[in-house]
Amino acid sequence: MTSRKLRESPKCINVEVHLVRLDACNEFPCPDVTLPAADWHGAAEIRSLPQRNAFVATRVLLRRLLSARLGCPPAAVPIIREPNGKLRLLGGGIEFSLSHCEGWCAVALSADFAVGVDVEHIRPVPGMADIVAHFFPPAARAAFAAASPTHKLREFFRWWTRVEAAVKASGRGLDNANSCFDGVTCKSCFAVPDSALAVAARSAGPLCVTLHQAHPPSWCGFLCPSPGQSAW
Numbered sequence: 001m002t003s004r005k006l007r008e009s010p011k012c013i014n015v016e017v018h019l020v021r022l023d024a025c026n027e028f029p030c031p032d033v034t035l036p037a038a039d040w041h042g043a044a045e046i047r048s049l050p051q052r053n054a055f056v057a058t059r060v061l062l063r064r065l066l067s068a069r070l071g072c073p074p075a076a077v078p079i080i081r082e083p084n085g086k087l088r089l090l091g092g093g094i095e096f097s098l099s100h101c102e103g104w105c106a107v108a109l110s111a112d113f114a115v116g117v118d119v120e121h122i123r124p125v126p127g128m129a130d131i132v133a134h135f136f137p138p139a140a141r142a143a144f145a146a147a148s149p150t151h152k153l154r155e156f157f158r159w160w161t162r163v164e165a166a167v168k169a170s171g172r173g174l175d176n177a178n179s180c181f182d183g184v185t186c187k188s189c190f191a192v193p194d195s196a197l198a199v200a201a202r203s204a205g206p207l208c209v210t211l212h213q214a215h216p217p218s219w220c221g222f223l224c225p226s227p228g229q230s231a232w
């Protein structure tokens, strides 16, 4: 009998990312059964209407996604906030992260590892070179320096979102952004025009990201995001 030693390939980390367009949601929605009172109180403290709507939209999306997996009503999903600001499920079981920016909100879910997601609208940034010098890790600084003048802004946001996703996945703060990629795997793409999106997981394995994109005509659009494709 011959014995063959099989080389184990690293296990793929599956991460689901749900990306939802917010620009149809320009009115503060009426409280419904999706959100618990604590979320409505949190929303009420946000003075800017677009930011408040983004907060609510992201919470609605997050709670509906978790509710479907846990089999409990969205408002009953036990989400708590850690002292560093990270949200997590009481009792664990599903890892998640969220992000909101002008026009978009994103939720990443993983069954296995701590994840981070970041979506940013690509816009002019004053002092870009200083931010790169102070916050970007060496690989990001090198990529930014190598980018042509016309690609600098895009490269900046590619790495900005990667840094923020890695910071969220790793649990380290932006103070440790230089080492944010240690022990973290990251992927990014330009899923929608003028926006950059990145996902990170606290693991060395390869990342397999499934992107679900939705453009809701109304709040009910969050119920059924449709699968989409993007070059990660």
Ligand SMILES: CC(C)(COP(=O)(O)OP(=O)(O)OC[C@H]1O[C@@H](n2cnc3c(N)ncnc32)[C@H](O)[C@@H]1OP(=O)(O)O)[C@@H](O)C(=O)NCCC(=O)NCCS
Binding pocket: 055, 084, 085, 086, 087, 097, 098, 099, 100, 101, 117, 118, 119, 131, 135, 136, 160, 163, 164, 167, 168, 169, 171, 172, 173, 174, 177
């Ligand atoms: C957490 C952080 C990444 C916030 O990012 P942001 O782009 O401002 O906001 P996002 O919408 O993408 O993410 C906010 C969400 O991150 C989550 N979050 C907050 N702190 C977190 C932490 N320590 N770890 C993981 N997730 C965290 C929260 O769920 C929060 O949403 P909520 O307040 O509605 O619950 C934070 O590091 C930060 O304040 N960044 C400031 C931007 C900056 O200077 N970036 C430099 C880039 S190099």
